Amino acid sequence: xxxxGSLEKLIEALRCLPGVGPxxxxxxxxxxxxxxxxxxxxxxxALGEALQRIHHCQRCNTFTEEEICDRCASSKRDSSxxxxxxxxxxxxxxxxxxxxxxxxxxxxxxxxxLDGIGPKELKLDRLLERxxxxxxxxxxxxxxFTNEGEATAHxxxxxxxxxxxxxxxxxxxxPVGGELEFTDAGTIAQAMYERRDY
Amino acid sequence: xxxxGSLEKLIEALRCLPGVGPxxxxxxxxxxxxxxxxxxxxxxxALGEALQRIHHCQRCNTFTEEEICDRCASSKRDSSxxxxxxxxxxxxxxxxxxxxxxxxxxxxxxxxxLDGIGPKELKLDRLLERxxxxxxxxxxxxxxFTNEGEATAHxxxxxxxxxxxxxxxxxxxxPVGGELEFTDAGTIAQAMYERRDY
Numbered sequence: 273x274x275x276x277g278s279l280e281k282l283i284e285a286l287r288c289l290p291g292v293g294p295x296x297x298x299x300x301x302x303x304x305x306x307x308x309x310x311x312x313x314x315x316x317x318a319l320g321e322a323l324q325r326i327h328h329c330q331r332c333n334t335f336t337e338e339e340i341c342d343r344c345a346s347s348k349r350d351s352s353x354x355x356x357x358x359x360x361x362x363x364x365x366x367x368x369x370x371x372x373x374x375x376x377x378x379x380x381x382x383x384x385x386l387d388g389i390g391p392k393e394l395k396l397d398r399l400l401e402r403x404x405x406x407x408x409x410x411x412x413x414x415x416x417f418t419n420e421g422e423a424t425a426h427x428x429x430x431x432x433x434x435x436x437x438x439x440x441x442x443x444x445x446x447p448v449g450g451e452l453e454f455t456d457a458g459t460i461a462q463a464m465y466e467r468r469d470y
Numbered sequence: 471x472x473x474x475g476s477l478e479k480l481i482e483a484l485r486c487l488p489g490v491g492p493x494x495x496x497x498x499x500x501x502x503x504x505x506x507x508x509x510x511x512x513x514x515x516a517l518g519e520a521l522q523r524i525h526h527c528q529r530c531n532t533f534t535e536e537e538i539c540d541r542c543a544s545s546k547r548d549s550s551x552x553x554x555x556x557x558x559x560x561x562x563x564x565x566x567x568x569x570x571x572x573x574x575x576x577x578x579x580x581x582x583x584l585d586g587i588g589p590k591e592l593k594l595d596r597l598l599e600r601x602x603x604x605x606x607x608x609x610x611x612x613x614x615f616t617n618e619g620e621a622t623a624h625x626x627x628x629x630x631x632x633x634x635x636x637x638x639x640x641x642x643x644x645p646v647g648g649e650l651e652f653t654d655a656g657t658i659a660q661a662m663y664e665r666r667d668y
Contacts, residue, residue, distance in 0.1 A: 362650040447644070
């Protein structure tokens with residue numbers, strides 16, 4: 273009776289994937305076992321290898337196989353600018369813009385008291401230590417404009433200000449291609465408050 | 471044979487309504503004639519009355535029944551700020567934000583060379599005259615962030631600058647509640663360029 277037990281364990285394990293409920297997990301498990309045994313094996317290996325090799329960059333906290341990731345080690349990046357994002361996916365989005373050539377710090381989350389995630393859980397001390405690097409001239413908050421992202425940016429900006437650092441926030445306003453008619457009032461209000469000289 | 475002629479004219483006339491094609495126009499016409507004759511009469515009267523009474527405000531160019539609209543005539547608005555929008559609907563959106571207590575100028579369109587709408591067709595002279603009012607301290611461009619809206623803002627800003635006026639543009643950036651992961655690269659890039667000090 274060991275087989276059903278391990279099937280159930282696999283189904284349960286698959287549920288840790290985002291957006292996968294009990295039914296999808298079951299379907300995935302059957303598919304892997306019936307038709308994709310080589311794929312399942314590769315997946316198991318890949319998971320094992322990733323878990324073993326990938327850890328956090330000592331400088332920017334993103335995922336890397338090195339002690340310090342390629343970006344942080346690069347001499348082509350502007351080390352006077354430090355951009356703080358919530359997750360590696362946000363870092364990737366920012367990189368795709370080609371609008372920023374500085375360095376990053378990835379929080380791997382956001383302050384979220386309701387979920388029990390405070391400054392300690394986010395290890396904000398590590399960011400403060402990183403920002404204390406003499407080369408950093410400006411810390412740019414690029415957390416999301418959700419309530420939690422805003423609170424995180426605000427909290428961090430106070431800590432960084434207290435250490436005498438210049439802190440900025442990426443702009444709020446209308447998206448590229450945006451029309452007033454189809455934009456929410458809060459965003460239009462921000463665009464008005466934060467208007468720029470022509 | 472005069473009846474079919476006027477029905478066809480009505481159907482054709484209804485097609486001037488936005489989003490109404492030949493089929494909707496036919497359906498509307500039959501509905502009005504069969505079941506909504508009092509409504510159709512009220513519509514005809516309302517159209518006639520509106521056409522007769524409503525014209526453009528001498529100051530802000532929006533629709534009004536007065537010579538000068540209530541907003542322009544109000545002493546409670548800050549007459550040192552002049553916000554330029556494309557259409558009355560944009561003015562309404564801006565008013566809903568309660569973020570602006572200045573006055574407006576409604577272009578009633580945007581520069582669109584492909585549609586044959588140039589500075590003359592938009593009567594930009596009237597705006598320049600309005601902005602020359604000694605009380606105006608800053609002209610805020612709140613045209614849309616579409617290609618045409620941007621071009622209009624840019625063109626106008628040069629004309630106004632040449633007259634020694636301070637010109638600004640409402641901000642581009644992430645919308646309120648916006649997350650980097652789901653925002654286009656162009657908008658994130660603008661949010662980075664236009665970041666503000668904390």
